[in-house]
Amino acid sequence: xxxxxxxxxxxxxxxxxxxxxxxxxxxxxxxxxxxxxxxxxxxxxxxxxxxxxxxxxxxxxxxxxxxxxxxxxxxxxxxxxxxxxxxxxxxxxxxxxxxxxxxxxxxxxxxxxxxxxxxxxxxxxxxxxxxxxxxxxxxxxxxxxxxxxxxxxxxxxxxxxxxxxxxxxxxxxxxxxxxxxxxxxxxxxxxxxxxxxxxxxxxxxxxxxxxxxxxxxxxxxxxxxxxxxxxxxxxxxxxxxxxxxxxxxxxxxxxxxxxxxxxxxxxxxxxxxxxxxxxxxxxxxxxxxxxxxxxxxxxxxxxxxxxxxxxxx
Amino acid sequence: xxxxxxxxxxxxxxxxxxxxxxxxxxxxxxxxxxxxxxxxxxxxxxxxxxxxxxxxxxxxxxxxxxxxxxxxxxxxxxxxxxxxxxxxxxxxxxxxxxxxxxxxxxxxxxxxxxxxxxxxxxxxxxxxxxxxxxxxxxxxxxxxxxxxxxxxxxxxxxxxxxxxxxxxxxxxxxxxxxxxxxxxxxxxxxxxxxxxxxxxxxxxxxxxxxxxxxxxxxxxxxxxxxxxxxxxxxxxxxxxxxxxxxxxxxxxxxxxxxxxxxxxxxxxxxxxxxxxxxxxxxxxxxxxxxxxxxxxxxxxxxxxxxxxxxxxx
Amino acid sequence: xxxxxxxxxxxxxxxxxxxxxxxxxxxxxxxxxxxxxxxxxxxxxxxxxxxxxxxxxxxxxxxxxxxxxxxxxxxxxxxxxxxxxxxxxxxxxxxxxxxxxxxxxxxxxxxxxxxxxxxxxxxxxxxxxxxxxxxxxxxxxxxxxxxxxxxxxxxxxxxxxxxxxxxxxxxxxxxxxxxxxxxxxxxxxxxxxxxxxxxxxxxxxxxxxxxxxxxxxxxxxxxxxxxxxxxxxxxxxxxxxxxxxxxxxxxxxxxxxxxxxxxxxxxxxxxxxxxxxxxxxxxxxxxxxxxxxxxxxxxxxxxxxxxxxxxxx
Numbered sequence: 001x002x003x004x005x006x007x008x009x010x011x012x013x014x015x016x017x018x019x020x021x022x023x024x025x026x027x028x029x030x031x032x033x034x035x036x037x038x039x040x041x042x043x044x045x046x047x048x049x050x051x052x053x054x055x056x057x058x059x060x061x062x063x064x065x066x067x068x069x070x071x072x073x074x075x076x077x078x079x080x081x082x083x084x085x086x087x088x089x090x091x092x093x094x095x096x097x098x099x100x101x102x103x104x105x106x107x108x109x110x111x112x113x114x115x116x117x118x119x120x121x122x123x124x125x126x127x128x129x130x131x132x133x134x135x136x137x138x139x140x141x142x143x144x145x146x147x148x149x150x151x152x153x154x155x156x157x158x159x160x161x162x163x164x165x166x167x168x169x170x171x172x173x174x175x176x177x178x179x180x181x182x183x184x185x186x187x188x189x190x191x192x193x194x195x196x197x198x199x200x201x202x203x204x205x206x207x208x209x210x211x212x213x214x215x216x217x218x219x220x221x222x223x224x225x226x227x228x229x230x231x232x233x234x235x236x237x238x239x240x241x242x243x244x245x246x247x248x249x250x251x252x253x254x255x256x257x258x259x260x261x262x263x264x265x266x267x268x269x270x271x272x273x274x275x276x277x278x279x280x281x282x283x284x285x286x287x288x289x290x291x292x293x294x295x296x297x298x299x300x301x302x303x304x305x306x307x308x309x310x311x312x313x
Numbered sequence: 314x315x316x317x318x319x320x321x322x323x324x325x326x327x328x329x330x331x332x333x334x335x336x337x338x339x340x341x342x343x344x345x346x347x348x349x350x351x352x353x354x355x356x357x358x359x360x361x362x363x364x365x366x367x368x369x370x371x372x373x374x375x376x377x378x379x380x381x382x383x384x385x386x387x388x389x390x391x392x393x394x395x396x397x398x399x400x401x402x403x404x405x406x407x408x409x410x411x412x413x414x415x416x417x418x419x420x421x422x423x424x425x426x427x428x429x430x431x432x433x434x435x436x437x438x439x440x441x442x443x444x445x446x447x448x449x450x451x452x453x454x455x456x457x458x459x460x461x462x463x464x465x466x467x468x469x470x471x472x473x474x475x476x477x478x479x480x481x482x483x484x485x486x487x488x489x490x491x492x493x494x495x496x497x498x499x500x501x502x503x504x505x506x507x508x509x510x511x512x513x514x515x516x517x518x519x520x521x522x523x524x525x526x527x528x529x530x531x532x533x534x535x536x537x538x539x540x541x542x543x544x545x546x547x548x549x550x551x552x553x554x555x556x557x558x559x560x561x562x563x564x565x566x567x568x569x570x571x572x573x574x575x576x577x578x579x580x581x582x583x584x585x586x587x588x589x590x591x592x593x594x595x596x597x598x599x600x601x602x603x604x605x606x607x608x609x610x611x612x613x614x615x616x617x618x619x620x621x622x623x624x625x626x
Numbered sequence: 627x628x629x630x631x632x633x634x635x636x637x638x639x640x641x642x643x644x645x646x647x648x649x650x651x652x653x654x655x656x657x658x659x660x661x662x663x664x665x666x667x668x669x670x671x672x673x674x675x676x677x678x679x680x681x682x683x684x685x686x687x688x689x690x691x692x693x694x695x696x697x698x699x700x701x702x703x704x705x706x707x708x709x710x711x712x713x714x715x716x717x718x719x720x721x722x723x724x725x726x727x728x729x730x731x732x733x734x735x736x737x738x739x740x741x742x743x744x745x746x747x748x749x750x751x752x753x754x755x756x757x758x759x760x761x762x763x764x765x766x767x768x769x770x771x772x773x774x775x776x777x778x779x780x781x782x783x784x785x786x787x788x789x790x791x792x793x794x795x796x797x798x799x800x801x802x803x804x805x806x807x808x809x810x811x812x813x814x815x816x817x818x819x820x821x822x823x824x825x826x827x828x829x830x831x832x833x834x835x836x837x838x839x840x841x842x843x844x845x846x847x848x849x850x851x852x853x854x855x856x857x858x859x860x861x862x863x864x865x866x867x868x869x870x871x872x873x874x875x876x877x878x879x880x881x882x883x884x885x886x887x888x889x890x891x892x893x894x895x896x897x898x899x900x901x902x903x904x905x906x907x908x909x910x911x912x913x914x915x916x917x918x919x920x921x922x923x924x925x926x927x928x929x930x931x932x933x934x935x936x937x938x939x
Contacts, residue, residue: 057381058407068683082891093913094684265395287406370694371720374666578708600719
């Protein structure tokens with residue numbers, strides 16, 4: 001039995017197979033509409049996340065299955081002191097697969113050690129969010145045709161943005177990718193990403209502060225939220241905020257086929273005038289999120305793909 | 314693609330067609346039990362409302378479809394600052410139709426401008442609640458056989474009662490209806506209903522304070538909750554409260570076929586001894602609520618009616 | 627129409643039939659996977675309980691049906707002052723069966739008086755929790771082969787533990803059962819259980835304080851949580867707590883086939899080293915919980931058992 005806790009739990013080959021299946025689902029959703037008939041997903045969300053929870057539930061429903069679960073810790077047995085290990089064992093009796101979101105790092109890993117059904121990490125604290133990484137990869141591949149030899153810019157809060165760290169971890173597995181990290185000093189990419197990921201892979205990377213100067217060089221731009229509470233003082237926030245907002249004017253500096261990604265929700269770091277630009281790929285990411293989760297549920301439940309007759313992992 | 318945001322979004326003819334379909338569903342529910350197989354409704358409830366949310370979900374399930382969603386703002390991405398526009402776009406990737414309840418007037422309208430699937434307003438602040446209006450019309454027509462030439466009394470909180478305003482707006486589209494507005498001075502029908510709806514339609518209406526004196530004149534009685542917090546002081550509330558409570562004794566003054574409607578939940582404005590009276594129509598409204606929402610989902614999803622072979626709008 | 631409010635609502639013969647059906651479901655779940663197609667359960671949980679709510683929903687989904695409901699009072703119409711009677715009538719229009727959890731004793735009984743569909747009590751305050759009792763019976767019978775002539779030990783909080791009282795009530799209906807009540811003075815079995823259940827049935831029982839001394843005598847051990855807040859002072863809690871914790875060392879004193887039951891969630895009253903012991907039956911209880919609820923839904927909805935062609939009650 002396989003789980004998905006860390007984006008790197010899948011080998012490069014396995015990841016490619018999941019992305020391929022997600023592409024096939026995107027093209028022929030009706031072929032897959034009954035492959036998980038009678039199966040149940042439990043969405044155990046110890047902190048709210050509409051987008052992610054609904055995406056998992058919609059994915060299972062779109063495969064013919066059903067969903068049950070809870071949407072916040074106050075609805076869970078955690079309030080009665082139950083451990084994640086016990087909850088995992090209990091819910092394994094109710095569902096065929098579990099998607100767990102938890103504010104504490106490592107909780108889904110612990111759940112996977114006790115569950116008797118596959119567990120998907122739907123985000124644990126500032127740590128991992130592997131389905132988001134798969135979505136990002138699918139969307140980049142869809143837009144650019146490949147995942148290697150790309151110049152990728154990451155902009156905004158690169159310190160706390162777990163989706164950034166996970167995506168870098170995955171992109172270094174492909175040859176020739178180069179990275180620009182665009183952020184204020186306060187929010188720059190952590191040392192451990194540099195030391196543990198970029199240097200060992202001999203990846204080219206550069207830390208810069210200007211979005212406008214970097215934009216023309218990029219094949220892909222990955223935006224993130226800059227949260228006010230990350231700054232030491234109001235002044236710094238106000239001074240820096242606009243620098244890391246993407247609007248149509250700045251986007252005019254970019255290549256005509258440079259997709260703009262964002263894990264959403266956004267607040268104001270991408271102006272709404274960008275939404276109509278064909279380079280805006282963040283709503284594609286939402287749609288792809290459903291397909292990735294459908295592919296993942298099929299992979300972990302070992303449901304054969306009707307188009308190939310084979311299971312994916 | 315059509316939405317339902319305001320009860321008047323549907324022409325009189327369209328409204329009649331939806332009511333007709335709801336009647337057919339009520340008579341032959343099993344005929345419709347698979348017409349929406351594989352379809353999904355998202356119930357986005359930014360404030361709790363068991364009745365309305367469960368009614369929408371039950372409606373979709375009764376058509377063969379599935380439901381997902383959230384039951385309170387604290388479960389939504391709104392807490393992370395996401396706009397209703399973005400949420401609408403995102404949820405359009407997960408569901409085939411959206412039912413939205415929101416404390417802010419206009420939120421469902423805004424959602425409908427960005428969603429790529431039909432949006433139903435399930436209540437926005439003190440503004441609109443169009444499915445309730447359709448339910449009220451269906452129930453009156455069921456009981457009286459027609460929607461014209463009726464003397465309709467509205468009793469209680471006519472100032473803040475959005476279901477009252479919407480029903481008046483719909484009833485003036487039928488000829489010969491007359492209105493009695495029975496309320497304390499503090500809670501009388503707002504001027505804009507008089508100026509914008511009643512006068513332009515040359516509808517007969519009368520504002521009165523006594524329920525008992527008015528009851529014998531009515532073909533239909535529509536009760537509403539009188540909430541303590543609407544009054545300036547406790548004294549006024551205590552003095553007036555009982556006047557606007559319907560009990561069996563007062564009901565004896567009414568015509569033998571005068572249906573009593575109430576949008577529910579009720580607190581004590583209708584005594585429970587009235588529940589057994591055949592004129593009590595408020596639990597019929599609940600049952601009709603499911604049929605109306607089934608009809609509406611079919612109409613907006615353009616599902617053909619198996620009995621006529623045609624879509625309803 | 628039948629409801630299940632009190633474990634004793636079912637005669638001994640009816641209870642046995644439900645347990646028999648649950649056993650058949652456990653052996654052939656796929657035979658039952660479509661018997662409730664198109665049916666809907668409403669889970670009305672006025673206080674959170676993941677385990678119980680998800681178990682009911684999973685049970686209905688596993689029979690082919692669907693689920694809707696709410697997971698906490700703040701999501702219900704109770705916040706608007708609606709009575710349980712009105713909610714029961716309303717939800718009867720949306721679902722074919724209701725499972726209700728309520729902090730107030732008697733609320734599910736009251737709901738059953740107004741609902742037009744079967745109501746299952748999913749726990750009302752410190753009062754009843756009849757599905758738990760059926761689960762306990764099923765698990766004991768599974769492990770011991772019979773429900774009579776057993777020496778059953780109950781350990782921990784016997785004062786407030788409603789599942790203990792209910793199980794005693796059921797076990798005295800079988801001949802020859804003997805009871806050991808193992809608890810600190812503060813938490814001993816209430817007088818009314820002794821006076822109303824044990825004495826009238828002339829059941830042998832003994833109140834003791836030592837788990838270790840009693841263990842060798844037992845055929846079955848039923849553990850419960852000892853909650854800190856039940857004690858008058860911290861000192862007593864600390865002094866007594868460990869006495870009523872079961873660990874592998876103490877378990878070595880017990881018979882080799884003595885099942886250990888616990889209604890869960892546990893906090894630390896059963897050490898996790900016990901989990902691997904074959905006598906640990908508490909995760910079996912969870913699995914049985916789903917089967918019992920499947921059997922119960924079939925029984926109350928009068929769905930014929932495909933294996934016997936007959937309804938169960």
